[in-house]
Amino acid sequence: MNSIDGLSPPGSAMDRPSRSELAGLWILDPNCVFLNHGSFGATPTFIREEQRKWQDLLEEEPVRFYEDLAMKFMEDSRKALATMLECDAEDLALIENATSGVNTVMRSLRFNEGDEILVPDHAYQACRNTLDFVTQRWGAKIVTVNIPFPIEGQHVIIERIMAGVTPRTVLAMVDTVTSPTGLLMPFEEITAKLEGVGVSVLLDAAHGIGMVPLSLDSLGASYTTSNCHKWLCAPKGSAFLHVRKDKQENIHPLTISHGMTFPLGDTTRFRHEFDWTGTRDISAHCALPATIEFMAGLVDGGWPSIMQHNHELAIKGRNILCEALGIDAPCPDEMIACISTLILPQDGATNGIPLHEPDPLHAVLQAKYGIQVPVWSWPSPQGRYIRISAQIYNSEDEYRYLAYALKKELSV
Ligand SMILES: Cc1ncc(COP(=O)(O)O)c(C=O)c1O
Numbered sequence: 001m002n003s004i005d006g007l008s009p010p011g012s013a014m015d016r017p018s019r020s021e022l023a024g025l026w027i028l029d030p031n032c033v034f035l036n037h038g039s040f041g042a043t044p045t046f047i048r049e050e051q052r053k054w055q056d057l058l059e060e061e062p063v064r065f066y067e068d069l070a071m072k073f074m075e076d077s078r079k080a081l082a083t084m085l086e087c088d089a090e091d092l093a094l095i096e097n098a099t100s101g102v103n104t105v106m107r108s109l110r111f112n113e114g115d116e117i118l119v120p121d122h123a124y125q126a127c128r129n130t131l132d133f134v135t136q137r138w139g140a141k142i143v144t145v146n147i148p149f150p151i152e153g154q155h156v157i158i159e160r161i162m163a164g165v166t167p168r169t170v171l172a173m174v175d176t177v178t179s180p181t182g183l184l185m186p187f188e189e190i191t192a193k194l195e196g197v198g199v200s201v202l203l204d205a206a207h208g209i210g211m212v213p214l215s216l217d218s219l220g221a222s223y224t225t226s227n228c229h230k231w232l233c234a235p236k237g238s239a240f241l242h243v244r245k246d247k248q249e250n251i252h253p254l255t256i257s258h259g260m261t262f263p264l265g266d267t268t269r270f271r272h273e274f275d276w277t278g279t280r281d282i283s284a285h286c287a288l289p290a291t292i293e294f295m296a297g298l299v300d301g302g303w304p305s306i307m308q309h310n311h312e313l314a315i316k317g318r319n320i321l322c323e324a325l326g327i328d329a330p331c332p333d334e335m336i337a338c339i340s341t342l343i344l345p346q347d348g349a350t351n352g353i354p355l356h357e358p359d360p361l362h363a364v365l366q367a368k369y370g371i372q373v374p375v376w377s378w379p380s381p382q383g384r385y386i387r388i389s390a391q392i393y394n395s396e397d398e399y400r401y402l403a404y405a406l407k408k409e410l411s412v
Helices: 021-025 045-060 062-085 098-108 125-138 154-163 187-196 245-250 269-275 288-296 302-325 360-369 396-410
Strands: 092-095 116-120 141-145 169-175 200-205 223-227 239-243 339-343 375-378 383-389
Touching: 045 062, 045 288, 062 092, 062 239, 062 288, 092 098, 092 269, 098 125, 098 200, 098 223, 098 239, 116 125, 116 154, 125 141, 141 154, 154 187, 169 187, 187 200, 239 245, 245 269, 288 302, 302 339, 302 383, 302 396, 360 375, 360 396, 383 396
Parallel strands: 116 141, 116 169, 169 200, 200 223
Antiparallel strands: 092 239, 223 239, 339 383, 375 383
């Protein structure tokens, strides 16, 4: 399938575009054109089997697993992550997801009345909710920074965020890549500037590891949380929280457990508290070293090549869509990583669909064309958006197929 007009009308699985040659490593439904890796990731079969091996080992002798082996396995996983993240493995906590990473930090910190917390209006709603919940409790104040979309360059983001800083600003939550608008934030520069003026940065890197290079020690953010189950393709429920050494004393897990009082020995309270938060299935965490190695082995050049490939595919995908729909890309190529959001035309019916209500176009694309891709309306910056993802199992033909479907449904 090489041109949009050359596509035959879809209707059966036969009409679905092919995925890439690597797609067979995933169990993805052949009847689905899966263009939404960004929401929950997707895990290759090999890695799911690897996770299963850890679960089997646990169930063979649960007491031995938790009391004698688990700490060592978790340490191996932290070390594998730390190599990729260029940081000290001791500063990493293995947690379930980025939402709990943000909660862990926000619910540990103490705020004074009138303290200001900066957050761009592109922030992920669940994490924004956490900020609202915590600040209301302390009488602190959220300062929302409006970032335009379309946007001409990263300098706009830096200017807007820095303009929001006042002597009362104590913390800023900044994304690596924004969820609704798919913008690659200049997070390194923002972090350096904010931390430089004494504002702690909580980096929401949910779209982080495996999508963009992260070098946490040189980055210098106070707190960074990232999902491994998204762009690393690790099993669900695997994420990390990195806390800079000088901040660790005040950060406690959401679940207070034995670690609070356990004799320190030669380790830190941070380690004790985060390494044991009650009995839980740590198989997703145990599978991390194999995940990192397996994925890196799929493409010549390993992880840097995967990220570059996905970035280039996202650009190709959005070019195909923009050309077909006759719309402009809302940001320069260097402002996207492996997801890309486009602004769809609005009419009376689609103007102002509330955030929590599905856009009917999403259902039509799914039911009629078998395409899984998010379509939503966002309040600020106000717009109706469609967001494509690019992972190594995707192919250019899938974006052509989406373009075909959109042309039909939007009558453009
Ligand atoms: C920017 C951002 N932050 C946080 C999250 C939450 O991730 P999780 O549901 O794994 O906690 C997401 C999920 O898509 C996200 O895009």
